[in-house]
Amino acid sequence: MQTDFLVIGSGIAGLTYALKTAREFPDKTITVLTKTNSEETNTKYAQGGVAGVTDFENDSFAKHIEDTLIAGDGLCNPEVVEVVVKEGVERIREIISWGADFDKEISGEYALGKEGGHSEFRILHHKDVTGKEIEKTLLKQIANYPNIQLINHCFVVDIITQHHLGYLVTKSTPDIECYGVYVLNLHENKIDKILAKITLLASGGNGQVYRTTTNPSIATGDGVAMAYRAKGRIENMEFIQFHPTALYEAGKSGQAFLITEAVRGDGGILRNNKDEAFMINYDERKDLAPRDIVARAIDSEMKIAGTEFVYLDCTKMDREKFLHHFPNIYEKCQSMGIDVFKQFIPVAPAAHYSCGGIKVDEWGRSSIKYLFACGECASTGLHGANRLASNSLLEAMVFAHRCFLDSREKIDAIQFEEKIPDWNARGTNVPKEMILITQSLKELQLLMTDYVGIVRTNVRLERAMKRLDLLHLETEGLYQSTSVSPQLCELRNLITVGYLIVKSAQFRHESRGLHFNTDYPGKSELVQNIVL
Numbered sequence: 001m002q003t004d005f006l007v008i009g010s011g012i013a014g015l016t017y018a019l020k021t022a023r024e025f026p027d028k029t030i031t032v033l034t035k036t037n038s039e040e041t042n043t044k045y046a047q048g049g050v051a052g053v054t055d056f057e058n059d060s061f062a063k064h065i066e067d068t069l070i071a072g073d074g075l076c077n078p079e080v081v082e083v084v085v086k087e088g089v090e091r092i093r094e095i096i097s098w099g100a101d102f103d104k105e106i107s108g109e110y111a112l113g114k115e116g117g118h119s120e121f122r123i124l125h126h127k128d129v130t131g132k133e134i135e136k137t138l139l140k141q142i143a144n145y146p147n148i149q150l151i152n153h154c155f156v157v158d159i160i161t162q163h164h165l166g167y168l169v170t171k172s173t174p175d176i177e178c179y180g181v182y183v184l185n186l187h188e189n190k191i192d193k194i195l196a197k198i199t200l201l202a203s204g205g206n207g208q209v210y211r212t213t214t215n216p217s218i219a220t221g222d223g224v225a226m227a228y229r230a231k232g233r234i235e236n237m238e239f240i241q242f243h244p245t246a247l248y249e250a251g252k253s254g255q256a257f258l259i260t261e262a263v264r265g266d267g268g269i270l271r272n273n274k275d276e277a278f279m280i281n282y283d284e285r286k287d288l289a290p291r292d293i294v295a296r297a298i299d300s301e302m303k304i305a306g307t308e309f310v311y312l313d314c315t316k317m318d319r320e321k322f323l324h325h326f327p328n329i330y331e332k333c334q335s336m337g338i339d340v341f342k343q344f345i346p347v348a349p350a351a352h353y354s355c356g357g358i359k360v361d362e363w364g365r366s367s368i369k370y371l372f373a374c375g376e377c378a379s380t381g382l383h384g385a386n387r388l389a390s391n392s393l394l395e396a397m398v399f400a401h402r403c404f405l406d407s408r409e410k411i412d413a414i415q416f417e418e419k420i421p422d423w424n425a426r427g428t429n430v431p432k433e434m435i436l437i438t439q440s441l442k443e444l445q446l447l448m449t450d451y452v453g454i455v456r457t458n459v460r461l462e463r464a465m466k467r468l469d470l471l472h473l474e475t476e477g478l479y480q481s482t483s484v485s486p487q488l489c490e491l492r493n494l495i496t497v498g499y500l501i502v503k504s505a506q507f508r509h510e511s512r513g514l515h516f517n518t519d520y521p522g523k524s525e526l527v528q529n530i531v532l
Contacts, residue, residue: 050394067118262325
């Protein structure tokens with residue numbers, strides 16, 4: 001199969017890019033691949049909203065830029081921050097013109113929310129399901145373009161480069177080129193090759209590397225792992241954002257229900273097991289401090305008390321406003337027997353967002369020619385050491401547009417590479433025991449949770465690396481000897497992501513943003529990005 005534009009991932013980044021290229025090039029083919037259903041993405045689970053300056057009487061670009069830089073703790077690229085904040089306004093107008101319905105006040109003005117780290121009310125939202133509303137809007141628009149082919153249940157195995165033509169490709173190889181991908185067609189259970197002139201990785205995050213995460217089961221770091229195997233540059237993987245307030249459900253692992261930060265923006269208060277509002281002890285911004293500070297504070301309170309959760313107090317919040325803004329949170333708590341207006345909500349941090357990823361420039365270009373990346377799988381320079389709440393959807397839209405602008409200029413000069421060999425599956429057998437895969441996944445998630453969580457030490461990181469080495473050896477042996485399956489590929493990708501997080505954390509001899517190491521509690525004078 002050949003396609004002009006190949007998009008891997010069907011979240012806000014991938015669909016925005018696909019839509020723009022389809023409109024610009026009605027005579028060219030755009031193929032979007034997703035490994036489950038097209039609507040099952042990290043975008044769908046984004047509750048809070050989109051941060052953007054729309055109220056210029058009370059807010060400004062300068063304030064949004066400053067808030068982003070403060071949250072990023074010295075590692076943001078100031079030029080990229082300015083680009084995203086300023087260009088983001090037009091991208092917000094664009095998604096609204098496509099049909100996205102953001103909440104409004106009775107006056108007709110947009111109802112703006114405020115979240116941790118923001119100095120002003122600037123978050124546009126659709127109740128507490130903003131991501132779902134945007135995903136629905138984009139899928140509806142995509143359906144209008146016959147030159148877009150959306151393929152579900154198609155698992156991308158590897159990026160095709162000169163390596164597959166028999167050349168030795170290393171990190172120092174100049175001009176590595178992407179020719180397309182090998183994909184596992186889950187309907188026919190065979191591996192095909194899809195050749196593309198331009199490939200965009202918009203494959204989302206990697207929250208499933210931890211035992212508890214707000215991410216869906218598909219968030220297995222596939223794009224980052226594939227880019228790393230293809231010798232692409234990966235950056236700042238040590239900065240994993242733990243959302244401070246995931247709903248605590250005893251004994252549950254996997255995807256946790258998110259209690260959006262906007263609840264605290266509207267007046268929710270964190271309390272410990274003594275009913276104390278503890279955030280004043282950690283930061284003058286109290287419950288609206290940036291996420292890294294709030295998550296560490298909760299982690300500290302849980303360790304002091306020996307508990308597995310703290311509480312979110314919403315009992316004093318306006319009932320009508322809460323039911324209008326957070327209907328899904330209310331219903332979820334009700335299903336657990338919690339009346340949010342009478343009882344506290346048990347919450348605990350959960351892996352939420354990867355601030356690092358595939359290193360790209362200001363146009364979304366990776367270190368591999370013809371391979372772009374945007375969305376959570378990319379490291380653009382916007383987030384630095386800690387992402388400011390609700391900046392992720394904004395970043396995805398801005399960089400999808402920038403990837404489109406740059407690839408628009410290149411597409412006609414690129415030719416298909418016709419000599420790519422078919423996938424070689426000789427010498428492999430059907431795996432006899434899935435337990436070899438499922439048990440390794442459990443081990444990985446536990447070691448990452450226990451050793452590479454909110455607070456780290458050199459000893460924990462060293463232990464994590466030793467266990468990762470063993471898991472890597474076992475899994476690569478399985479990969480070489482058995483036929484490819486989605487479960488095996490996801491495990492392989494998650495082990496790679498785990499390695500990148502630990503290795504980056506070991507290189508960072510300081511505590512900055514989301515990376516806190518008790519052996520290096522202070523900040524280094526040398527402010528640098530960790531690139532692998």
